[in-house]
Amino acid sequence: PQVTISDGSSRVSAALSTGESVEVLLFGATVLSWKDAAGNEKLWLSKDTKLDGSKGVRGGIPLVFPLFGPATPNHEATSKLPQHGLARTARWEFLGKSTSEGSSSSSSVKLDFGLSSDTLAESTKALWPYKFGLLYSVTLDRESLTTTLVITNDGEESFDCQMLLHTYFNIKDISAVQIAGLEDSKYVDKLDGAKTKTESSSPVTFSGEMDRVYTPAKGPGHPIVVSDSGRPCFRIVRDNLDQVVVWNPWIEKAQEMSDFAPKDGYKNMVCVEAGSVDGWQKLDKGDAFEGAQTIYIL
Numbered sequence: 001p002q003v004t005i006s007d008g009s010s011r012v013s014a015a016l017s018t019g020e021s022v023e024v025l026l027f028g029a030t031v032l033s034w035k036d037a038a039g040n041e042k043l044w045l046s047k048d049t050k051l052d053g054s055k056g057v058r059g060g061i062p063l064v065f066p067l068f069g070p071a072t073p074n075h076e077a078t079s080k081l082p083q084h085g086l087a088r089t090a091r092w093e094f095l096g097k098s099t100s101e102g103s104s105s106s107s108s109v110k111l112d113f114g115l116s117s118d119t120l121a122e123s124t125k126a127l128w129p130y131k132f133g134l135l136y137s138v139t140l141d142r143e144s145l146t147t148t149l150v151i152t153n154d155g156e157e158s159f160d161c162q163m164l165l166h167t168y169f170n171i172k173d174i175s176a177v178q179i180a181g182l183e184d185s186k187y188v189d190k191l192d193g194a195k196t197k198t199e200s201s202s203p204v205t206f207s208g209e210m211d212r213v214y215t216p217a218k219g220p221g222h223p224i225v226v227s228d229s230g231r232p233c234f235r236i237v238r239d240n241l242d243q244v245v246v247w248n249p250w251i252e253k254a255q256e257m258s259d260f261a262p263k264d265g266y267k268n269m270v271c272v273e274a275g276s277v278d279g280w281q282k283l284d285k286g287d288a289f290e291g292a293q294t295i296y297i298l
């Protein structure tokens with residue numbers, strides 16, 4: 001597998017000899033692109049996204065840490081942070097690659113990225129003054145992409161955190177998308193006063209804006225399958241991530257987002273976001289939390 005550091009060292013890309021590729025922006029360690037062997041893009045990326053760290057990337061896989069959603073006054077420790085925390089805009093360090101050659105069907109490449117409180121800008125540190133380390137691994141296989149985040153508490157003081165892998169999937173037609181694996185699950189409807197509801201026994205479909213935090217009834221070991229026009233296209237397998245956020249901004253919210261383009265791009269994207277965002281993970285000195293997803297191309 002080939003690894004290229006490109007674009008004035010702001011991006012790292014890797015490709016397998018069979019053609020699959022991945023590209024990661026050092027701002028946020030955001031996966032910007034993931035292509036199959038035929039060159040088909042699997043992730044949606046806004047044409048007007050910022051890529052300079054002034055804002056989270058609108059597309060790809062932004063990393064949410066240590067706060068999901070907007071800050072709330074009832075959780076004092078994260079109340080100064082911007083929506084979705086600090087990791088998605090911080091500049092990460094590329095730590096290196098490891099490859100496994102095997103036969104062409106088993107070759108893979110893993111890219112590692114790190115972020116530590118020690119290297120954050122003082123202004124960012126002031127928003128959340130804990131000592132932490134993040135290790136993010138992006139593994140490209142022939143049929144899948146695995147993203148793993150390990151959070152460590154490197155300080156004396158305990159902290160609370162949330163994490164989420166905010167994946168924007170590239171799809172053909174949102175009106176024909178179905179998400180299976182969330183049947184009969186409890187969810188928080190962020191569009192309806194954060195009321196807790198229960199999903200029906202059918203797959204999730206879209207006919208308007210959606211913003212829901214599911215806790216899948218079948219548990220994290222059970223896959224989520226995204227289908228497009230009747231054809232299953234992605235299988236998401238979670239490790240240690242109990243929630244799945246499903247988001248599509250639809251017409252009006254897409255209009256309101258300055259970095260969202262084209263404006264009818266909401267038809268070609270769906271966010272299915274594996275995370276640990278219901279309550280908080282409390283990490284004491286020396287503790288670690290690891291959460292991961294593997295997305296299989298079907």
Ligand code: BG6
Pocket residue numbers: 056069083084166190211212245247273
């Ligand atoms: C989702 C949230 O995860 O991210 C939505 O559930 C939010 O409420 C969306 O609108 C996008 O957030 P942002 O900060 O990238 O505009």
